[in-house]
Amino acid sequence: MAPQRRGAPKGPEGCGAAERGRPNSTKGVRAPRDVRRKWLRVAVLGACTTLAGLLLWGRLGADEDGIAEVLAGRSEVLPGRFIEVPCSEDYDSQRRFEGCTPRKCGRGVSDAVITRDEARRIRSIAEKGLSLGGSDGGASILDLHSGALSVGKHFVNLYRNVRQKVQLAIAQAFGISASSLHLTKPTFFSRINSTAARTAHDEYWHAHVDKVTYGSFDYTSLLYLSDYQDDFGGGRFVFMEEGANRTVEPRAGRVSFFTSGSENLHRVEKVHWGTRYAVTIAFTCNPDHGIADPALTPPGGPSAQPR
Numbered sequence: 001m002a003p004q005r006r007g008a009p010k011g012p013e014g015c016g017a018a019e020r021g022r023p024n025s026t027k028g029v030r031a032p033r034d035v036r037r038k039w040l041r042v043a044v045l046g047a048c049t050t051l052a053g054l055l056l057w058g059r060l061g062a063d064e065d066g067i068a069e070v071l072a073g074r075s076e077v078l079p080g081r082f083i084e085v086p087c088s089e090d091y092d093s094q095r096r097f098e099g100c101t102p103r104k105c106g107r108g109v110s111d112a113v114i115t116r117d118e119a120r121r122i123r124s125i126a127e128k129g130l131s132l133g134g135s136d137g138g139a140s141i142l143d144l145h146s147g148a149l150s151v152g153k154h155f156v157n158l159y160r161n162v163r164q165k166v167q168l169a170i171a172q173a174f175g176i177s178a179s180s181l182h183l184t185k186p187t188f189f190s191r192i193n194s195t196a197a198r199t200a201h202d203e204y205w206h207a208h209v210d211k212v213t214y215g216s217f218d219y220t221s222l223l224y225l226s227d228y229q230d231d232f233g234g235g236r237f238v239f240m241e242e243g244a245n246r247t248v249e250p251r252a253g254r255v256s257f258f259t260s261g262s263e264n265l266h267r268v269e270k271v272h273w274g275t276r277y278a279v280t281i282a283f284t285c286n287p288d289h290g291i292a293d294p295a296l297t298p299p300g301g302p303s304a305q306p307r
């Protein structure tokens with residue numbers, strides 16, 4: 001027989017209150033009442049476990065600040081999602097290029113611009129390039145500017161097709177002409193893991209505005225090359241807004257793009273495990289800040305244009 005309990009039951013803290021303060025049973029009815037108590041305990045414990053589970057589940061959906069709405073989930077395959085937000089005043093203090101400098105601001109995510117195969121190919125370039133070096137801390141970059149690579153008498157471009165498709169997607173979403181956009185620097189691969197930061201360059205998680213950080217950016221795009229929760233944990237992208245942050249969960253081939261002003265303040269959550277690859281490709285409206293593909297002019301010969 002189960003020992004008679006004298007004091008308050010030893011259920012989980014805060015969840016045993018329902019059982020407290022009940023008078024002790026008499027000998028004759030002890031057995032059925034004990035059974036009832038046992039079932040009550042099981043029910044209360046079950047309810048507490050469910051509640052704790054729900055709280056934990058809610059927490060995992062939240063970002064490190066505790067409040068987040070998922071703009072693009074890892075298991076969704078998005079044909080395109082766009083949210084317009086009012087433009088900040090950041091564009092007023094710079095030279096305006098009509099038909100390009102943002103008048104419509106916002107952010108978009110699409111899984112239909114770049115295929116997972118293309119992402120795999122770009123990722124292998126990133127892996128090869130970054131294997132030649134790498135930071136002692138958790139964040140490494142490889143900046144390839146235009147992406148041109150000499151092959152024989154010509155150039156090939158490591159990611160021109162990808163860049164052109166992203167450029168088109170941005171132009172369509174913001175209602176501007178693709179030809180008004182110029183690739184700008186830095187355009188770089190990033191590799192992030194959970195190694196502790198060694199220098200300020202490893203501290204990728206700070207909230208920032210790309211226009212402030214990089215100067216020439218008008219439109220930022222990110223092409224993700226690995227999968228959140230399969231390849232790495234943590235590392236979600238967070239648009240920071242008063243009251244409700246919005247997260248983008250990386251997925252290989254997913255393109256996230258947004259106007260680069262302070263209407264799109266953002267940060268990346270710390271990566272807790274695994275390795276996260278991405279490439280940042282940005283565009284400017286100012287041709288003076290654009291990166292042209294290199295053109296080689298051999299002495300006396302016609303120019304060797306990139307293929």
Ligand SMILES: O=C(O)CCC(=O)C(=O)O
Pocket residue numbers: 190210222236237266267268278280
């Ligand atoms: O990798 C990301 O998701 C974001 C990177 C970023 O914010 C940046 O390159 O400015």
Ligand SMILES: [Fe+2]
Pocket residue numbers: 208209210266
């Ligand atoms: Fe950024």
